[in-house]
Amino acid sequence: MATAQPGSSSGKGQEADPGASVGGERLDWMVQHPKYTEMMALDVSDSTQVYAAFLVYLDLLEARNWKDVTCRGSAELQLVYLLGFPAEQEKVHVVVPMPVHMTLSHARFSQQSYWKLVTAVIAGG
Numbered sequence: 001m002a003t004a005q006p007g008s009s010s011g012k013g014q015e016a017d018p019g020a021s022v023g024g025e026r027l028d029w030m031v032q033h034p035k036y037t038e039m040m041a042l043d044v045s046d047s048t049q050v051y052a053a054f055l056v057y058l059d060l061l062e063a064r065n066w067k068d069v070t071c072r073g074s075a076e077l078q079l080v081y082l083l084g085f086p087a088e089q090e091k092v093h094v095v096v097p098m099p100v101h102m103t104l105s106h107a108r109f110s111q112q113s114y115w116k117l118v119t120a121v122i123a124g125g
Contacts, residue, residue: 039053042072044078045078048102052098067084067088081095083095
């Protein structure tokens with residue numbers, strides 16, 4: 001499977017340079033991380049959104065101690081969203097990570113698209 005360089009907007013199909021660095025820090029660990037690989041395999045073409053989702057995923061697990069965080073992709077909305085539990089007794093929360101360049105609009109999140117996403121979350125798919 002081909003992986004895109006983290007932070008690039010060209011999408012899938014571009015090989016990541018295993019020795020690439022951002023700010024002098026090597027990204028080998030990230031492009032090889034199983035969850036990042038799983039997210040890149042979802043049907044989302046904007047790799048910057050996938051990258052943002054991965055960083056939020058790490059934050060939810062490691063900094064905020066959320067439980068059972070999983071990722072899902074929406075081909076129609078072209079985004080990765082996360083599901084998880086902030087605490088043991090709480091209900092599932094849905095998080096939609098977005099990079100700075102992505103804008104929200106009524107057209108992007110039309111009622112139909114939004115309800116398809118909600119239905120998919122409820123159905124577990």
